Amino acid sequence: MSDPKDKVETYDTTLRDGAQGEGITFSLDDKLKLAKALSDLGVDYIEVGYASSTPEDVEVFKRLRTASLGDTKIVAFGSTKKKNVSAESDPGIKAILETGAKIATLFGKSWTLHVEKVLGTTLDKNLEMISDSISYLRKKGLTVIFDAEHFFDGYAENPGYAFRVLECAREAGASTLVLCDTNGGSFPDQVGKVTAEVVQRFDCVVGIHAHNDSECAVANTISAVQAGARHVQGTINGYGERVGNANLISIIAGLYKLGYRTIEEDKMRSLTALSRYVARIVNERPNPRLPYVGERAFAHKAGTHIDAVLKTTRAYEHIPPELVGNVRRTLASKHSGKAAILNKAKEFKFEITEEQAESLTKMIKELERQGFEFENADASLYLRMAEHLGLYSPPFSVHNYVATDNANKYQSVGMEVQIGDEIVLTTAESRKGLVDALRKALDRALSSRFPDVTRIILEDFRVMDLDTEKSTEARVGVWVKSRCDSVTFWTIGVSSNMLRASLDAIEDSKKYGLLVLSGKIR
Amino acid sequence: MSDPKDKVETYDTTLRDGAQGEGITFSLDDKLKLAKALSDLGVDYIEVGYASSTPEDVEVFKRLRTASLGDTKIVAFGSTKKKNVSAESDPGIKAILETGAKIATLFGKSWTLHVEKVLGTTLDKNLEMISDSISYLRKKGLTVIFDAEHFFDGYAENPGYAFRVLECAREAGASTLVLCDTNGGSFPDQVGKVTAEVVQRFDCVVGIHAHNDSECAVANTISAVQAGARHVQGTINGYGERVGNANLISIIAGLYKLGYRTIEEDKMRSLTALSRYVARIVNERPNPRLPYVGERAFAHKAGTHIDAVLKTTRAYEHIPPELVGNVRRTLASKHSGKAAILNKAKEFKFEITEEQAESLTKMIKELERQGFEFENADASLYLRMAEHLGLYSPPFSVHNYVATDNANKYQSVGMEVQIGDEIVLTTAESRKGLVDALRKALDRALSSRFPDVTRIILEDFRVMDLDTEKSTEARVGVWVKSRCDSVTFWTIGVSSNMLRASLDAIEDSKKYGLLVLSGKIR
Known part of the structure; x- marks a missing residue:
């Protein structure tokens, strides 16, 4: 298991691609908290966001540069330059440099359909955009990871061009070539075959970035690793655009089962807590049916199953729940x-x-x-x-209160609190809502004692x-x-x-x- | 596409294995409704339930025998006989016969761990239990599908024995051998390889039954079909024990994409409605992140994605949403x-x-x-x-309101609403909180006009x-x-x-x- 060729880099994109999920937004504070949690887990890279030069963006990167994130590296994300400007004057590329991040992930087009119909440019021009953008960032001292958007769809339609895109990125200095199943419609056999071909032809780290539209994102990722990919991208709980990204938790646990190394073994048991913590941050109730870490992942309902698990847990459990910090439940209870x-x-x-x-x-x-x-x-x-x-x-106990909201102008509360034998009457006001006024009133009542x-x-x-x-x-x-x-x-x-x-x-x-x-x- | 070797039988087990999911129970009426919906879709088999001889069970099978279910066949489920009785006197086998179903699915052990530790019997005795049970049902005129429980785990530990179990079932007259990933911990490459070996060695239909504990159930199923399996088992929305079964909707849609035939092409567009209908039956909120049929499956949030989809939908959609009866949405964000x-x-x-x-x-x-x-x-x-x-x-517009909560005993609201040129004053009370009182006050103000x-x-x-x-x-x-x-x-x-x-x-x-x-x- 300590064979260095079994080491797979983990790359979390919850803050960037995860935030493309419906209903998901992260405040500045959330971003800092989540980055800390991910570095505690020991992921290799955190993609912090699409570099945008907004004040909040600048602030997040600034704070993360000085945060203690152990060996975890922070990454700024952006696209290759626009077709009619130089890399140097491209606003997106500029924004990446402004983040101060030492690593940039650039995405570029590898599907002719996208080059011609979406970018509205020529195949050659697209290669030049990729090459110029990467060379410029390399000149500025950054490490560049190249995300080949729609690689599998591009390969299916025009394999020659898809490979030229990778060659061009590699020649310009990209250290990692990431094959993206952007539309999420691929299947494991195809992903495995194509990845093996890329791994064979390039001397750098090859990565995989999958979406779950065929319900195969985790399987596609694992299939790519089995074909030689050594860099996996995903999001915690699989949050992301449309039905979501590949679930990094299931990827880490699955690769562990197969004998690959990602995070430290003793960190595995924090996966369940992390999954639920992130659900809390994005304000979703934790999905009980999540593999490995869901509340029901080791919940046994059938009588025969409960019986068998009491005899030998392997009977109906693919891993011991403790391994990922989860617990066994029998549903009678x-x-x-x-x-x-x-x-x-x-x-x-x-x-x-x-x-x-x-x-x-x-x-x-x-x-x-x-x-x-x-x-x-x-x-x-x-x-x-x-x-x-x-x-x-x-x-103490609150005996009574009257809370009044005057048309959103101000709020007032009167409160009667018993503290020991004593009854304390108190009032408070706020312009921030009744909850704020209630809190203040209680604080005032309690502070006497x-x-x-x-x-x-x-x-x-x-x-x-x-x-x-x-x-x-x-x-x-x-x-x-x-x-x-x-x-x-x-x-x-x-x-x-x-x-x-x-x-x-x-x-x-x-x-x-x-x-x-x-x-x-x- | 009309090559008969590309036809894959669909086998729904929502009513049996789906009901093993936490919080899922079906009433008699639910079962009849769901069976009707599944036959409308055109699945080949419906596993109605674990034959138990209870009055409800008897009633469901009785009603379904006379229901018009088109070409869809109903199946009774049960285990091979207990170790110390004859097939003839085994209560489970009797219950199967009492259902009147013409097809029985019997599950038997193919993993030595289960035979020895859970059944507490010998490897030979288990073979005899399988053989006797199948022979007896065949003698009674039933078609028998054999579910080889834990086949992949059994194969990993003792491939010789796992194959003897299949041989024994086939020799006793089983028409279909279903390979079950009961613990759900397998991965597609392994499932594909093992399935190919089984397909090569047996002259009957080979099936696959997967669970989602590695988040690979759909991929494992598709991998088995690519290896030659022609019978797929699953549940609508993937309901089932622990994290669930393979999602039959994603399987059907995925096999369609790959050129296999399951249900009629014009029935594909009812998949979205069926998914939501079944969610309603089991009283779960439809999962918006379900592949193909979820509310978010074709929801685009990133500006660049929306832009591109407007130019050409293939840019960020792996299938046209109409194909499965879903719709495209763009999210303003x-x-x-x-x-x-x-x-x-x-x-x-x-x-x-x-x-x-x-x-x-x-x-x-x-x-x-x-x-x-x-x-x-x-x-x-x-x-x-x-x-x-x-x-x-x-x-109209709300000019003013005063909302008072009297210590959770009751709430009252006074409100001033401008409606056209008129100012309306109104009040309302509640014991359910201030929001309820506000809503009532506004309703009262507006109802005059x-x-x-x-x-x-x-x-x-x-x-x-x-x-x-x-x-x-x-x-x-x-x-x-x-x-x-x-x-x-x-x-x-x-x-x-x-x-x-x-x-x-x-x-x-x-x-x-x-x-x-x-x-x-x-």
């Missing part, structure tokens, strides 16, 4: 079986009896029925369990509808991420009343934060 | 420039000048900067564009935070799906005040709905 609760109690350092485990499971199941999803809200789960076990009684409460910082706030078919009566879930000194944690509130759901999540944040401040939780 | 706006204007039937296109693009970009994402909110985009072009002036306004139904309501790092001051986006007679549409509101965002989306819903009611939009 629904989302939170007793085993999971026992496991959580241990994690929280609660010593519980068999009987308490039963009763905790029942309580959690009821909350899940109401819409609570504790998977991403450990701090709320901790509070509910500790309270149920009689190990914790909340230091707990002056440190302002050290509990709300860092992230997420809202998601839970049962959309109910129109304006739908329940919503609110997730709040908080930080207290160096401890970060998530809490949740659920209600058909968005305000109530928000306040519940904020109350849990303060309650858990006070435990952190008191030294009871680290 | 941050990634799209003037070309997308021009296209949208055309779609909306606005005739605009170059200058107007510039100014519309600028206006839309500004709204996008504020957080509007129009790609899922065409009706709001229509209203903004029509207003900007001077083609529309809103029939537009009695039909209640025909505009809010069907779906989505909330999403837009810039999470800002804690409680974060902006949220609210998307509302509405239906007005047969027209459905989405609108959007954005604000740091969740209430205001909700009200804006609801206002747009009513405005667009009134245009539909007036006959200006169909």
Whole structure:
């Protein structure tokens, strides 16, 4: 397994091609977070974005240049120069240089249809555009990866020209030639054959970039690697234009199964957490049917299967779930079986009896029925369990509030909070909405007794509808991420009343934060 | 294309293996409906269920025997007999006969691990179980399809035994040998090689049954067909145990692309409707990212892609969407420039000048900067564009409102709405939250002038935070799906005040709905 020829470079394009997916946008903050997570995983390259010279773009690259990303390299993406300008004066090429990235991925046309009908230029002119653009960036000291757009469609229509495009890119100094199945319509046998031919004819790294329109993106990628490709591009969870890109998680796990090396073996087990983290960032509920890392990937429903898995897990599991940080579930136990609760109690350092485990499971199941999803809200789960076990009684509770929104001009809240034996009345105002006013009112009430409460910082706030078919009566879930000194944690509130759901999540944040401040939780 | 050797039998197991998926159950009525839909599509076989002798089971088979299912055949599923009984007295085998089905699919073990560790029997005894069960059903006049469970894992561990299992089934009279990748962990090259070997050694139809645990189920199926398999098993939308079965829709469409014959060509265009129909039956929201038939399968977001597709659709589409009954969509988004706006204007039937296109693009970009994402909110985009072009002036506007939440007990709203020259004051109350109260107040205000306004139904309501790092001051986006007679549409509101965002989306819903009611939009 340590044969260097089995090493395959991983190239993540979630931030660029993933953002082409419907409903997916990344804020500056999201981009930085995701880059950090990807470098923790140990991917070789992160394609940060289509270099555009916008202030946000400039800022992202600037911040990532100084971020500590280990061995992970950041890449700026762009197209070959426009047909009527020099590489030097092309705005896209300029934008790439402005990012300060040391590596650029340039895409160029390799399908005659695209050259003639889309670019509206000649086949020779296209070669010149590719050559000039790459040479210029090489002269400026950049490493250039060349994405041959529509390579497989181009090859099918005019193999000679498709190869001339690659030769031209290679001669101009591209270090890696990436074969793109841009329309996503290819099949593994064809991808394998064509890739093998390219690998045979070129002395550089050959890569593969697949889309999932035939539902074969992962298979096509693996087929290319088996044919000699040593650079794979994909996105976390397969987000991307149309039905999406090749899912980098399934690629990494699949290549591991086949004996190729990508990320470090001990990082494999962070794949499940990463998948769900990225889903959270793009505000999608994690897809339970994702191979390897989905909630159902190792969920057994058929009685015969459950039976067999208890005898020998290989009976119905292609890999041990722990390998990718996932867990086995048997569906008799629904989302939170007793085993999971026992496991959580241990994690929280609660010593519980068999009987308490039963009763905790029942309580959690009821909350899940109401819409609570504790998977991403450990701090709320901790509070509910500790309270149920009689190990914790909340230091305060909100008795009453009146929240008024005056036509979006300003919002005001009056609130009655019980703190120990004392009843505290407080008010707050905002121009940012009622949730902001509620938070302020609660902070004011608590600060008389707990002056440190302002050290509990709300860092992230997420809202998601839970049962959309109910129109304006739908329940919503609110997730709040908080930080207290160096401890970060998530809490949740659920209600058909968005305000109530928000306040519940904020109350849990303060309650858990006070435990952190008191030294009871680290 | 009419070469008989290119004909591939399609075998649907949605009702049996699909029902092993988490959260999936079919009522008697569902089963009959789905069988009808599948026979309309023209699949060759429908696996109705695991024969169990329950009254419902007996009833389903009884009804399907007399239903008009064209050339589609119904199949009863079961396992080879238990180790200590005769085939004649085995309850499972009896149940198969009781269904009255003329075709039975029997699954048997082909992996030594399963024979020894799960069945707890000897390799020879397992062969006898397979042989006896098939012979007995053949004697009773049934056609028998043999599913060799875990064939690829079995082959990897003990190829000799795996082949003996197939020989034994064939000698006992099985007409079709189906190679099952039960754990779903295989890859296309391996599946292709093993299938080719089986095809070479047996004179009967060879089939493939794949699961998606390596995200390769469709590719594995296609690889098997390319190696000579002529019988493919799968489920609609890939429902099934764990991450699911091979998606029969993608298999049919993929084989079509490769020149194999499955269903009639003119039935291809019903694939999209069938996919969504089955999603409704199993009560799942249709997955927008499904290849071929998903809502996003032909949705173009990148400006350069939209531009190119307008020139020649093959530029970014692997098949014409009409082929499978799907449609092309262009998404207005941050990634799209003037070309997308021009296209949208055309779609909306606005005739605009170059200058107007510039100014519309600028206006839309500004709204996008504020957080509007129009790609899922065409009706709001229509209203903004029509207003900007001077083609529309809103029939009402909300001047003012006061919204009060009394500690989650009840909510009340007072509202001032201008309708034409008139100012209407209205109030409403709710126990479901302020958004519900706002919607009611607006409905009441409008119904005086537009009695039909209640025909505009809010069907779906989505909330999403837009810039999470800002804690409680974060902006949220609210998307509302509405239906007005047969027209459905989405609108959007954005604000740091969740209430205001909700009200804006609801206002747009009513405005667009009134245009539909007036006959200006169909």
